[in-house]
Amino acid sequence: MSSEIYRDIILDYYRHPRNAGEMPNADVRAKDSNPLCGDIIEMQLRIKDGRIDDVRFQGKGCAISQASASMLTEVAKGKSLDDVKAMGKSDVLSLLGIDPGPTRIKCALLGLKVLKLAVYGFLGQAITEEVKQLV
């Protein structure tokens, strides 16, 4: 019953998402969707001294999108905003432990895109091409 893409860890995060839900006193929130799958992710951040103090996500969609968003919230906590801005595709792939392939990569990267949208939004900076092209 093994599946390359659906490793136990991905299914575990999908079924029991960490840092899921509403954050009442978020400093910034961002939301985006992936039109192919209809995946939706919203990230809410609390920011203190240029670092992510707390983060929550909520969303709907396929296992890859929801699990990768949840995994991202765990590594994002405590990171400086500059560190989040520097994160890329390879960071998400190493969290997942697999390359989901060209048709599903957008599902995996939606969480990172939304996280970055929130950071750029908080800083009042224009969204870079790199972020726009993630999904």
Added chain:
Amino acid sequence: MVEKLATINVAKIREDFPILQRQVNGKPLVYFDNAATSQKPKQVIEALDKYYREYNANIHRGIHKLAEEATLAHEEAREKVAKFINAGRTEEIVFTRNATEALNLVAFAWGRANIKQGDKIVLTIMEHHSNIVPWQQLAKEKGATVEFIKIDDEGLLRQDEIHELIDERTKIVCVAHASNVLGTVNPVKEITRTAHRFGSLTLIDAAQSVPHMPVDARDMDCDFLAFSGHKMLGPTGIGVLYGKSKHLDSMPPFLCGGEMIKEVHTTGATWKELPYKFEAGTPNVEGAIGLGVSIDYLRKIGMKNVHDHEREITGYALRRMGEIEGTTVYGPKDVGKRVGVISFNLGDIHAHDLASIMDEEGIAIRSGHHCAQPLMEFLQIPAASRASFYIYNTNQEVNVFIDALEKARKLFNP
């Protein structure tokens, strides 16, 4: 390994399709995405090769030998299409890029000349986007309205709405012959009769019916009918619009340019006769020839046999899917009311996750909204998975598919 069904020799047919020998992720390919596009037999592939090796030329105006041969082959393909759907006249067959372009041709050329403010365009809730958006655009431009015939719990068009919505304000009724999501075969002959009673025309989107069942345009009495070559064993980039010549004759052209004009002066131009008036520019010669060969192939098997074979597989698949806990199938349960397209969801597993698990097993299915978002909204589902069959599929492949479904269920709901 491949069972022989009473109607057709599937094992022999499979030998004609080189791609079916392929392995995907180390497993034999199970191709269940035929509603998106079909695979091609070697007869079609070889015909394309032969065209480019032996008689490639631009058609119609050339005097030389190659141009003559290419023109003949192109026009012979048109005759084959006309016979295949029982058109009254060969010039009622217009080659387009695909069914989408054929539908757009009607909306642009006929629609712009005939739809006025206050007119009504009637569609069904199960239409593909290509038979919705051109009409919405036209309605917006002209101040006309678009109304949708909805479906009942079984996925059949509601009879009461057919009779309620088609009225004296209606100018055209645009209906899928077979739904690309539900598989439902719609009563297009009856709808056409109703529409004609009110002086309305009908446009039938036959993209999912012409490849899979006998279709008789004259018996249906529809005014326009559109389909694609690539869903019926032919190459991509070739589609067909059938139209009654009385309509095609009175319509202005769609695209303008070379091939479609009789004379051009600085003061204006006149158009060629049918069907060339609607075929601007160098056409897809290879595509038309390939489509002609795919029609030969299907006729040799017989469309009734094609239809019977797919019914058999669809019935078997529906039965087996019913055994899997949490499976929801959309569309009629009665194989007599549908084609071999099965859309479904399994519990709360996202359709794309299901398609990925299937892909790992070498099974090609489709998932998403299937270019039918209004239907998805009506069914209140974000997406569905879809398995769709053709002449080369077998019950044994259905077994492989069922095992993969069971695997997905266990993976997500251990």
